[in-house]
Amino acid sequence: MGTTSPATSRSASELTASSADLQPASLRYSLVQRCRSLYHGLWLRLSERVRWSRRPYHETPVGHFSDLAPWQTTRIEALRARYDAGxxxxxxxxxxxxxxxxxDVLDQAWNATARPIPEGGRVTDVGCANFWYALTLHKFFRPAILTGVDVEGFRLYPTGYSRYDAAAGYITDLPQTSFVVADYSMLEEQADVITAWFPFVTPAPVLAWRLPLTLFSPERFFLRIARNLAGSGTFFMVNQGLEEADLAADYCRRAGLRSQGQWVHPQPLRPRPHPPVASWWRI
Known part of the structure; x- marks a missing residue:
């Protein structure tokens, strides 16, 4: 689905914490950043007002992969067999x-650390974009209820379909699965498992994903995760490299979450500039 290709997970809200954070935006961000932020904010508000939607969009299946390295093919075959994934x-x-x-990240991370998979509960994925990986979460966690949350739901793709249309297509036929357009930092929804793939912990990716900086609030985001996580629940997070993982871990600890371990992927199935770093947290 070229024009609605997968996006990394993300979240959004508003900064609150340190003395630096409390400075005026004119001191925190450059003029170029502020201009880009205003531009993205305008288009976000426009898309939310129009809320354009046609019908669920379904990709044309590739059928089989080509041009993959032998080790990639072998790994995919193993995942396909283990999780009945096609x-x-x-x-x-x-x-x-x-x-x-x-x-692959989920499978290797859990197996490498000998963790039991928390199956059959309420799973919430935050910053899900158009929820293109909803089926992956179903295959791994086998949830009773699965909810994907993203702050932006009606971005229009060149095909004339919106992000909402794409999400509707991705969750078609998935039981008890929903796509919610909301700022997660303001959403009250208890979950046994909360997942976040590459959440924003620095402002640059916010602008790269064409969102305004007013939606950047890692402190409020992680505080909401801590509040929404069930007492015996698990927060599973994946970050891009150890430096970003350290920043995210600091936000987690400040929100009252307790680390349950970390794992660095030795060879991602898809090459990335920084290795995925998985971590587990509890309240």
Whole structure:
């Protein structure tokens, strides 16, 4: 689905914490950043007012992969057999491979640390974009209820379909699954498992994903996770590299979350500039 290709997970809200954070935006961000933020904010408000939607969008399945390295093919075959996953029969090449990559992270991270998979509960994924990996979460966690949350739901793609249309297509036929357009930092929804793939912990990716900086609030975001996580629940997070993981971990600790371990992927199924770093947290 080239024009609605997968996006990394993300979250959004408003900074609150340190003395630096409390400075006026004119001191925190450059003129270029502020101009970009205003521009993105304008388009976000416009899309939310129009709320354009046609019908669920479904990708043309790639059928089979080509041009993969032998080790990638072998790994995909193992994941397909273990989880009864056939993403290539549902999605285009890019989305199918990305789903296997996410499933690979989940599978290797949990097995490498000998953790029991928390199956059958309420799972919430935050910053889900158009929820292109909803099926991966179903295959791994087998949730009773799955909810994907993203602050932006009606971005219009060149195809004429919106992000909402794409999400509707991705969750078609998935039981007890929903896509919610909301600022997660203001959403009250208890969950046994909360997942976040590459959440924003620095402002640059916010602008890269065409969102205004007014939606950047890692402190409020992680505080909401701590409040929404069930007493015996698990927060599973994936970050891009150790430096970003350290920043995210600091926000987690300040929100009252307790680390349950960390794992660095030795060889991602899809090459990335920084290795995925998985971590587990509890309240």
């Amino acid at each position: 993403f290539e029969s549902r999605y285009g090449h890019h989305t199918a491979l990305a789903n296997y990559a996410y499933l």
